[in-house]
Amino acid sequence: MPTLPRPAHGPGSRYTARAAVTRTRPSRHPDVATLARRLTGRDLWLARMLHEHRVLTTHQIARLAYTSLRSAQRRLRTLHQHAVVDSFRPLTASGSAPEHYTLGPAGAALLAAHAGLDLAILGWRPTHTGHIAYSPSLGHDLGVNELLTHLAAHTRDTPKAALALWLSERSCARRWGDIVRPDAYAHWYDGDPLLPFFLEYDTGSQPLARVEAKLVGYAAFTTATGSRPALLIHTRTQSRDQALRHRLAPAAHELDLRVATSSADFTTTDPWGPWWAPLQPGAHRTTLTALAAHWPSLTPASGLDPTDADTALTLPVPPLPPDPGGGQ
CATH class of the missing domain: 1.10.10.10 (Winged helix-like DNA-binding domain superfamily/Winged helix DNA-binding domain)
Incomplete structure (x- = not known):
């Protein structure tokens, strides 16, 4: 073959x-x-x-x-x-x-x-x-799922933590595709407060200008819906991370977006950890939970409530099964 x-x-x-x-x-x-x-x-x-x-x-x-x-x-x-x-x-x-x-x-x-x-x-x-x-x-999709499965699995052994919602790229497109098309949308918390976030999983294949252009859509989403999730951008290497930060910081500031970046050099098995840096001068890397505290104005995305157009297969799937330790 x-x-x-x-x-x-x-x-x-x-x-x-x-x-x-x-x-x-x-x-x-x-x-x-x-x-x-x-x-x-x-x-x-x-x-x-x-x-x-x-x-x-x-x-x-x-x-x-x-x-x-x-x-x-x-x-x-x-x-x-x-x-x-x-x-x-x-x-x-x-x-x-x-x-x-x-x-x-x-x-x-x-x-x-x-x-x-x-x-x-x-x-x-x-x-x-x-x-x-x-x-x-395929590699992109596996990378997204790798990040989110690590987050979900972490909550099994951490009682105060939860990945309360995880929507795929397809579900995001169904809800918000006329404005933004993130690779995932999720709700994370470890105690309080909640971190609602869109995820952009950057493999390094797109020009920096194309990644920057996506910020306009996220700003339009905030304006159109009145809701303000964070935007997390995960890329493949620290050098790509630094290039993105240099290119995106002025636009993120001008558009008043809450953006943080990280790379696979840090987040291999514990993406909840202190690996995420807000997109602002002098920012230090911090945890997902600390990001939520750093941005108290965050609110969940609109359009999450079920409608008459939903079926059993368009409603969110719980990130963990009903009985993880159950029978075979």
Whole structure:
């Protein structure tokens, strides 16, 4: 199979994806009624998460929902056998990549049935996994999910902390796409106060001028809605971070935006930590919780309340399953 060009930067830069599923399963899978009796609440939550966030690795799923990597792998093999999930393993320049999971045909049918929708309306196609595996944005999407899964998993062992809301790029576009299109929107707190934030995950592939142009949209959002979330910009290296800060600081000040930046040099496994620097002269790096205290005027984005146009599949998915330590 011919390989595709690797992303220039980000988590996907180490490998080229292939769409071939390496594990066999029966050609026929159980119908929805039979399958529903075999699945736990955590399984249904995972199907919704894969529909919402498109692709999650074994390690990301284990981080969110299981007590060990081994238990996650065991259950995911079962779900793959029943076609609730599909998977692919990218080819790596060295070593091996973890299994990458997407929503499978039975999982899509189950979600459509739960929502009372036709499968076509759900948007799932037989080519779903292949499109994700070969997507040039795979590394970008994995990077976003890596940050947010670390934040969500941290709250399992930190009682006062919570990732209370996590919306994907697609959900953000559905709500605010005529003004802004962030890579994610989330609510974070560790005690008080709340930090509502848009996330821009910068892989370094866009010119600085294009990143700067996005600030106009975020300023327009504040003007149009009267709400003021923070804007967090995460990039790949400290040098790129410094270049962004130099380019964006004047515009952020002029537009009265609350912006903080960080890079993968700092936030690899603990993005809640003291790695975020407000976009102002002389600012020191601080935690997400301290950012909320630093900007007391922040307010959650408007447009989050359910409407008559929402279905069970357009409402936010809880970042953690209903019973992370439950049955297999």
